[in-house]
Amino acid sequence: MIxxxxxxxxxxxxxxxxxxxxxxxxxxxxxxxxxxxxxxxxDLLAPGQGRGIGLANYSDLLADPRFRRAFANTAxxxxxVVPVQTxxxxxxxxxxxxxxxxxxxxxxAFFAPVVVSMPxxxxxxxxxxxxxxxxxxxxxxxxxxxxxxxxxxWLRDPSLALPAIAAMSLxxxxxxxxxVFLAGLQGVPRELVEAARIDxxxxxxxxxxxxxxxxxxxxVFVVTVTTxxxxxxxxxxxxxxxxxxxxxxxSLIQSIYETTFVAQDLGRACAAAFLFLLLVGALALVxxxxxxxxxx
Amino acid sequence: xKRLLSWAASLAAGLLFLAPLLWxxxxxxxxxxxxxxxxxxxxSGGWTATHYADAWRRAELGxxxxxxxxxxxxxxxxxxxxxxxxxxxxxxxxFRGREVLFGAVVILIxxxxxxxxxxxxxxxxxxGLTGGHGAAMAGLAVPFVAKAFNIYFLRQHFMALPxxxEEAAVLDxxxxxxxxxxxxxxxxxxxxxxxxxxDLLAHWGDFLWPLMxxxxxxxxxxxxxxxxxxxxxxxxxxxxxACAVLATLPVLVLFRWLxxxxxxxxxxxxxx
Amino acid sequence: MRxxxxxxxxxxxxxxxxxxxxxxxxxxxxxxTEKIAIAAAARDLPDVLDLxxxxxxxxxxxxxLRPLEPWFSAGELADFLPTILAQGTVDGRLYALGAFESxxxxxxxxAMLAAAGVAPPPDGRGxxxxxFLAACARLRRAGIEPVAxxxxxxxxxxxxxxxxxxxxxxxxxxxxADGRRVRGVLASAENIRSLRRWQDLFRQGFAATxxxxxxxxxxxxxxLDWSGHWMARSHAAVKGDxxxxxxxxxxGAQPVAPCGSWCxxxxxxxxxxALAARWLRWVTDSRHGIEPVVQANGAVPARRSAxxxxxxxxxxPYRLFRDQLEHFARPxxxxxxxxxxxxxxxxxxxxxxxxxxxxxxxxxxxxxIQSVIDRREPAGGxxxxxxxTGETAP
Numbered sequence: 001m002i003x004x005x006x007x008x009x010x011x012x013x014x015x016x017x018x019x020x021x022x023x024x025x026x027x028x029x030x031x032x033x034x035x036x037x038x039x040x041x042x043d044l045l046a047p048g049q050g051r052g053i054g055l056a057n058y059s060d061l062l063a064d065p066r067f068r069r070a071f072a073n074t075a076x077x078x079x080x081v082v083p084v085q086t087x088x089x090x091x092x093x094x095x096x097x098x099x100x101x102x103x104x105x106x107x108x109a110f111f112a113p114v115v116v117s118m119p120x121x122x123x124x125x126x127x128x129x130x131x132x133x134x135x136x137x138x139x140x141x142x143x144x145x146x147x148x149x150x151x152x153x154w155l156r157d158p159s160l161a162l163p164a165i166a167a168m169s170l171x172x173x174x175x176x177x178x179x180v181f182l183a184g185l186q187g188v189p190r191e192l193v194e195a196a197r198i199d200x201x202x203x204x205x206x207x208x209x210x211x212x213x214x215x216x217x218x219x220v221f222v223v224t225v226t227t228x229x230x231x232x233x234x235x236x237x238x239x240x241x242x243x244x245x246x247x248x249x250x251s252l253i254q255s256i257y258e259t260t261f262v263a264q265d266l267g268r269a270c271a272a273a274f275l276f277l278l279l280v281g282a283l284a285l286v287x288x289x290x291x292x293x294x295x296x
Numbered sequence: 297x298k299r300l301l302s303w304a305a306s307l308a309a310g311l312l313f314l315a316p317l318l319w320x321x322x323x324x325x326x327x328x329x330x331x332x333x334x335x336x337x338x339x340s341g342g343w344t345a346t347h348y349a350d351a352w353r354r355a356e357l358g359x360x361x362x363x364x365x366x367x368x369x370x371x372x373x374x375x376x377x378x379x380x381x382x383x384x385x386x387x388x389x390x391f392r393g394r395e396v397l398f399g400a401v402v403i404l405i406x407x408x409x410x411x412x413x414x415x416x417x418x419x420x421x422x423x424g425l426t427g428g429h430g431a432a433m434a435g436l437a438v439p440f441v442a443k444a445f446n447i448y449f450l451r452q453h454f455m456a457l458p459x460x461x462e463e464a465a466v467l468d469x470x471x472x473x474x475x476x477x478x479x480x481x482x483x484x485x486x487x488x489x490x491x492x493x494x495d496l497l498a499h500w501g502d503f504l505w506p507l508m509x510x511x512x513x514x515x516x517x518x519x520x521x522x523x524x525x526x527x528x529x530x531x532x533x534x535x536x537x538a539c540a541v542l543a544t545l546p547v548l549v550l551f552r553w554l555x556x557x558x559x560x561x562x563x564x565x566x567x568x
Numbered sequence: 569m570r571x572x573x574x575x576x577x578x579x580x581x582x583x584x585x586x587x588x589x590x591x592x593x594x595x596x597x598x599x600x601t602e603k604i605a606i607a608a609a610a611r612d613l614p615d616v617l618d619l620x621x622x623x624x625x626x627x628x629x630x631x632x633l634r635p636l637e638p639w640f641s642a643g644e645l646a647d648f649l650p651t652i653l654a655q656g657t658v659d660g661r662l663y664a665l666g667a668f669e670s671x672x673x674x675x676x677x678x679a680m681l682a683a684a685g686v687a688p689p690p691d692g693r694g695x696x697x698x699x700f701l702a703a704c705a706r707l708r709r710a711g712i713e714p715v716a717x718x719x720x721x722x723x724x725x726x727x728x729x730x731x732x733x734x735x736x737x738x739x740x741x742x743x744x745a746d747g748r749r750v751r752g753v754l755a756s757a758e759n760i761r762s763l764r765r766w767q768d769l770f771r772q773g774f775a776a777t778x779x780x781x782x783x784x785x786x787x788x789x790x791x792l793d794w795s796g797h798w799m800a801r802s803h804a805a806v807k808g809d810x811x812x813x814x815x816x817x818x819x820g821a822q823p824v825a826p827c828g829s830w831c832x833x834x835x836x837x838x839x840x841x842a843l844a845a846r847w848l849r850w851v852t853d854s855r856h857g858i859e860p861v862v863q864a865n866g867a868v869p870a871r872r873s874a875x876x877x878x879x880x881x882x883x884x885p886y887r888l889f890r891d892q893l894e895h896f897a898r899p900x901x902x903x904x905x906x907x908x909x910x911x912x913x914x915x916x917x918x919x920x921x922x923x924x925x926x927x928x929x930x931x932x933x934x935x936x937i938q939s940v941i942d943r944r945e946p947a948g949g950x951x952x953x954x955x956x957t958g959e960t961a962p
Binding site: 008009011012013015016018019020021022023025026027028029030031033034037047102103105106109110112113114115116117118119120123124125127128130135136137138139171228232234235239253256257260266269270273274276277280281284 | 303306307309310311313314315316317319320323331332333377378379381382384385386388389390391392394397401404405406407408410411412414415416418419423438439440441442444447471472473476497500501503504519522523526533536537540543544547548551
């Protein structure tokens with residue numbers, strides 16, 4: 001066995017080399033470079049000629065109303081999407097958790113938008129949300145008309161644009177979460193549920209005391225991943241509203257993109273990217289904390 | 297009766313949920329002037345397949361599809377190999393500093409491509425992955441081959457394999473490589489399929505990175521071609537919809553092929 | 569373009585001492601600003617670059633372009649339209665020359681105007697803003713949709729290009745003459761007034777805020793088309809004699825027309841600038857460069873000597889294009905901060921069309937643009953040379 005151990009230790013570097021080399025070159029090295037740039041006022045077209053300016057980029061960003069707005073929008077988006085989508089996915093999972101083939105079709109239906117890529121959906125929903133102009137309008141307004149509700153300007157209305165994008169993102173993502181919950185539900189031991197029923201517990205009580213506790217880890221996982229993904233919001237508002245009307249749908253990533261390619265201020269863009277990273281890292285840390293509590 | 301009712305409810309719910317996608321498909325077959333007029337939507341002619349031909353031509357979809365497929369195949373294919381190797385090392389091989397190194401890799405999961413995109417662009421340039429078509433195609437795939445999340449995910453599955461499998465191989469005199477290739481890898485085939493599927497979903501819809509690196513027409517991926525139709529005059533909504541449908545078909549096909557493996561393995565990773 | 573390059577290669581293949589070949593690479597138009605910036609950052613710039621006029625200032629100030637004076641004689645330069653020279657001149661040096669120019673006008677359908685009892689202005693003259701609004705009102709009353717403003721355009725540049733004249737003819741500016749200050753300039757009283765009147769078009773239902781049809785004028789749905797030279801051919805084909813064109817309505821005493829288009833520049837990446845300049849001379853030459861391109865894209869020739877090849881220019885609407893460019897066209901501001909200026913201004917215009925308060929929205933845009941400029945300017949670093957040309961009539 002000792003020879004086996006030794007051969008393991010010798011083999012390990014070779015196994016690790018490709019992945020670690022790629023990660024080092026394409027993840028770690030760029031990160032370090034970006035960190036260095038974030039302390040300068042480097043210009044995109046001439047990055048080597050920047051001057052060091054210490055933490056000025058960071059303090060500027062934290063005080064910049066546009067950056068703050070982007071943060072607020074992105075956080076609001078996450079706040080809208082995560083609880084509602086998770087709750088909806090859970091309820092859907094409960095609903096379709098039946099073996100008959102009819103329910104399998106429904107599961108596929110709910111999962112279909114997950115498979116369609118986001119740029120495609122952004123373009124599609126821009127058309128669905130078209131405001132009414134004379135007799136022409138998008139499908140959403142047409143459906144509203146069927147039930148007698150007035151047509152809305154949706155993506156052109158500063159107070160409706162972000163919720164409209166959130167609704168679309170929710171529709172796209174709920175199927176994937178549902179599948180994860182489904183698998184979790186199917187992992188709940190039948191005996192427990194049966195025992196609870198025999199004891200006289202109603203459906204609601206069974207849910208609260210047997211099913212939810214068994215699913216706690218899945219729940220934490222789903223919420224964390226969805227939140228992290230929500231903060232990476234970019235494609236939908238960029239393609240649908242370009243961050244408008246005003247700045248009502250400006251996302252953090254879009255503001256970084258604009259700083260890079262329109263203002264072409266590389267130093268500031270890197271600082272913004274690091275602030276974003278700190279934020280996302282903090283969220284991930286909170287999740288680990290929550291998950292660990294459960295195990296104890 | 298109750299069964300019929302619940303059957304009907306499920307059908308209605310499914311159709312309502314799918315309405316946008318159904319509209320996308322139907323509208324792509326309508327004449328341009330009829331797309332947004334709902335007065336008499338389904339009736340009285342006005343059907344046409346020309347949008348598909350126009351979209352194919354204007355967005356140069358033939359080339360775009362090839363580019364997208366090549367990108368995803370390279371990432372998923374090479375990624376399978378590279379990430380599984382590392383995952384196996386972290387799961388089964390013992391060496392000093394293993395846990396610390398793994399911890400460092402796990403931290404990288406949190407990094408989204410959006411944060412790294414700009415500095416990664418400069419790195420890609422330094423490595424010659426920008427510029428000409430061939431270089432840019434490599435630039436589309438190479439940075440994403442090694443993925444922290446895939447390593448983490450596959451490690452979970454390697455660790456779940458029963459020890460007897462490998463002990464048998466050791467007794468037969470197999471070295472680490474053979475253990476990996478002939479014993480462990482085939483045993484986690486469902487997880488491998490999952491990883492391929494996740495890569496496919498993640499990168500087929502890639503927008504930001506291809507936007508930055510595909511500076512030539514020839515290198516455009518499907519998503520860029522679609523977005524370009526959206527902003528280049530003349531804006532023909534029918535063409536855009538047809539392009540959207542065509543951009544989705546390959547994923548649906550590949551997804552059907554890999555579908556069976558997805559649910560079971562996702563759950564196990566989630567619960568851990 | 570490929571044909572022009574082939575002709576160049578053929579002509580120069582026979583050249584005695586030096587073998588020069590031009591290789592063309594096409595960048596997609598989509599997100600061009602970003603693509604070029606990436607190419608520059610990636611040091612992937614070619615010897616000669618075709619770029620949109622307003623971007624010249626940025627590239628010149630970043631030290632990426634070489635001046636062109638050594639390669640053109642004074643007589644040749646005089647042959648170019650004044651707006652071409654103005655567009656390519658930054659800080660007193662000439663960095664870019666275009667092969668063609670652009671023009672934006674108000675097309676009209678004579679029959680539809682007549683049906684509403686609206687008389688078009690005399691040939692070559694335009695309407696004042698009051699006359700324009702009155703005409704729209706008449707058209708509305710007659711049940712005809714008045715004007716198409718193409719608010720559904722995907723590219724930001726359309727908005728700045730098409731509607732800066734509203735600001736300019738009202739006596740305002742987008743940015744200070746040195747190209748460094750928008751504070752107090754963009755949200756000036758004149759601009760607020762001019763853009764309020766522009767907003768009226770939407771308020772009163774004269775123009776659609778979210779049109780679906782990219783060419784309502786060609787499809788016979790509107791009577792007036794605020795559009796450019798690129799529609800001239802198709803409009804002429806559809807409307808025939810019914811087509812007319814007038815300068816864009818003036819918010820003040822004088823009409824102003826926009827101008828500017830893609831132009832060629834020599835980069836500092838060129839190892840043999842003399843040879844690269846040969847291509848530049850070829851592609852801006854009346855016979856070899858301008859004629860084929862204008863035949864293909866219907867743009868306005870950049871050199872006076874090229875007009876001889878286009879008899880259409882003796883007649884409307886083409887005659888108007890040339891007249892504008894010679895007399896009252898103004899290039900967009902030459903400032904290194906043009907990318908920010910145009911993206912903010914376009915966003916503001918879109919919001920204003922949808923009913924945003926003009927003064928507040930312009931002030932917000934001012935703040936945004938100025939903060940980007942301020943971060944670059946007093947701090948130094950890659951400081952921009954002080955006397956840039958900013959925004960002035962040629």
